[in-house]
Amino acid sequence: MKQENFESQYRARWDQFEHGMSLTATQRRTLKTDNSKTAKPIDAAFAWPLDELPRRYREICHHLALARDRHYSSTLVERLERLVLAGHQALYGAQELSGGVGRFLRAGLPRLVRQHSSYIWASALLFVGPLIACIIAIQYFPEFAYTIVSPEQMAEVQQMYAPGNQRLGLQRDASGDFAMFGFYVANNVRIDFQCFAGGLLFGVGAIFFLLFNGLFIGAVAGHLTHVGYIETFWGFVAGHSAFELTGIVLSGAAGLMLGMALIAPGRQTRFAAVKSRMPDIIGVVYGAALLTFLAAFIEAFWSASRVPPVQVKYAVGIALWAVTLAYFIFVGRGGNAAANSANNAATNAAKANSAA
Amino acid sequence: MLDTIRTVPTPEGIELLLKVAGPMPRARAWLLDLLVRLAILTVFGIIVGIFGKVGSGLMALAAFVLEWAYPVLFEVLRNGQTPGKRACDLRVLHEDGTPVQWRASVARNLIRAVDFLPVCYGFGLIAMLLNRDFKRLGDLAAGTIVVHVERKRVSKGMPIAEPLIPNPALNMALNLTEQRAVIDFAERRATWSTERANELASHAEAVLPAVSKYDTTDAATRVVRLANFLVGRRS
Numbered sequence A: 001m002k003q004e005n006f007e008s009q010y011r012a013r014w015d016q017f018e019h020g021m022s023l024t025a026t027q028r029r030t031l032k033t034d035n036s037k038t039a040k041p042i043d044a045a046f047a048w049p050l051d052e053l054p055r056r057y058r059e060i061c062h063h064l065a066l067a068r069d070r071h072y073s074s075t076l077v078e079r080l081e082r083l084v085l086a087g088h089q090a091l092y093g094a095q096e097l098s099g100g101v102g103r104f105l106r107a108g109l110p111r112l113v114r115q116h117s118s119y120i121w122a123s124a125l126l127f128v129g130p131l132i133a134c135i136i137a138i139q140y141f142p143e144f145a146y147t148i149v150s151p152e153q154m155a156e157v158q159q160m161y162a163p164g165n166q167r168l169g170l171q172r173d174a175s176g177d178f179a180m181f182g183f184y185v186a187n188n189v190r191i192d193f194q195c196f197a198g199g200l201l202f203g204v205g206a207i208f209f210l211l212f213n214g215l216f217i218g219a220v221a222g223h224l225t226h227v228g229y230i231e232t233f234w235g236f237v238a239g240h241s242a243f244e245l246t247g248i249v250l251s252g253a254a255g256l257m258l259g260m261a262l263i264a265p266g267r268q269t270r271f272a273a274v275k276s277r278m279p280d281i282i283g284v285v286y287g288a289a290l291l292t293f294l295a296a297f298i299e300a301f302w303s304a305s306r307v308p309p310v311q312v313k314y315a316v317g318i319a320l321w322a323v324t325l326a327y328f329i330f331v332g333r334g335g336n337a338a339a340n341s342a343n344n345a346a347t348n349a350a351k352a353n354s355a356a
Numbered sequence B: 001m002l003d004t005i006r007t008v009p010t011p012e013g014i015e016l017l018l019k020v021a022g023p024m025p026r027a028r029a030w031l032l033d034l035l036v037r038l039a040i041l042t043v044f045g046i047i048v049g050i051f052g053k054v055g056s057g058l059m060a061l062a063a064f065v066l067e068w069a070y071p072v073l074f075e076v077l078r079n080g081q082t083p084g085k086r087a088c089d090l091r092v093l094h095e096d097g098t099p100v101q102w103r104a105s106v107a108r109n110l111i112r113a114v115d116f117l118p119v120c121y122g123f124g125l126i127a128m129l130l131n132r133d134f135k136r137l138g139d140l141a142a143g144t145i146v147v148h149v150e151r152k153r154v155s156k157g158m159p160i161a162e163p164l165i166p167n168p169a170l171n172m173a174l175n176l177t178e179q180r181a182v183i184d185f186a187e188r189r190a191t192w193s194t195e196r197a198n199e200l201a202s203h204a205e206a207v208l209p210a211v212s213k214y215d216t217t218d219a220a221t222r223v224v225r226l227a228n229f230l231v232g233r234r235s
Helices: A003-022 A025-033 A050-069 A074-092 A100-115 A117-140 A142-148 A151-160 A176-200 A204-226 A230-263 A270-303 A310-330 A337-355 B023-077 B083-087 B102-110 B122-130 B137-142 B176-191 B194-207 B219-230
Strands: B005-009 B015-019 B090-094 B144-148
Touching (some): A003 A074, A050 A074, A074 B176, A100 A270, A142 A151, A151 A204, A230 A310, A270 B102, B023 B090, B023 B102, B102 B137, B194 B219
Antiparallel strands (some): B090 B144
């Protein structure tokens, strides 16, 4: 068949398809549900029901194959290629089954954390280990703190938690609470993200950030305990410690998962291994970011206040630790079969997507 | 092969062609995005400046959102294109040619933190130069590619002319490649000046049907007429 005949025979179909692909998702929906009254913005001559998409798409694919095989002109082939690409994206690029934020929080996140508990424990060990060791060491060798934190920095920190202060932490008045909230969010979540991204350097970055943050926090905590600022410092950190430390542990764990995928990819290439584990890893990162965000909120609006007595602050801190641990240990166990299978379907779809 | 076209096989037995974008256009898009972000931040800063300390908190939040959420939101909700990418006709896709979704976009944009190291996207650039799809580390981990989007070309198509029948006496059938060259010439004829078109068409003089002494049509016109014949138009 000559190109001219071919084009004149199918041009109308191509124009319709092209028009359909240029519609927004909303327009397409109205096209599907109601052709009579709301079809105003759509040219009636180009209208076709959405459920024809697969058939029309395969038709265009067929035409492209013919056009290539018959060496039709590049203008024609390129046009068909454009149409095929648009059709491919419309057909296979459907929104991934995210399962919704609600279900992720009710079941997905704690399950994910339990499923990868070995990474969580490793991360916790790398972070909390040096932290506690540092605190204890400084009670016996106080000058050890200065090998980690410079004297100037330490003086600054010490001044922040001086018992005479009206408010704790970085100095500000009450209207500065919101300013500090913005600062804490930006800063702490960034640390989380770096912790995670550092995992791409074969886990070394994640391990470094975990150890470093553990040592640093441990040195500060140990020093302030040693100089006797117990009520102000521990009272300050009690409230947000549960969320903040868990957040760091989770982001570190995500970094370690990333590093492990690179070090031990199994029967895959390294980057294929990273890709196939990415859905889980990103899930853990979501959890870390959320916890850190909550921690920043508490840190700015609750921890810094000196109004509540320190006993109340300790009590709240312990309660939040209990809630956090209970959440990750107990939430989302069992559950109904429907939720499980939907979850699996979502994971499988994502896997198929990333494997392709 | 020294080209930047990546093929993606589809279940329909068709190969999609994706033109992956290299470091330069992507750097340009990034720079434009940076300017956009700075502009937003400046305007926002002037507005929230009224609120004093609360404003500076809002400012820190805004800077944070612009740094981490801006690319993700635009990539997922605006067709794989941040404003900078849109201006440079770039688009982020999954490797299989489908539009990028939340997970992949979040992954590639968080790993930006590594790509940025040690300075000025050093690791990202090295990674891009080491694989054939110009993927930075974030792209490698998330399974995404950045491609050129073709602007819809306003092609007037082939000019219609009286078809010219090849001279059978020449005994020189055009093979498929030659036929295609002739047709492509005709379709692009409108983009050249007459002189340039004739200069190009003169190379085909040998295969063009012989001109009678009185025929004054130039080479370009005859190639176009020949193309009209080849696509199947008949007078």
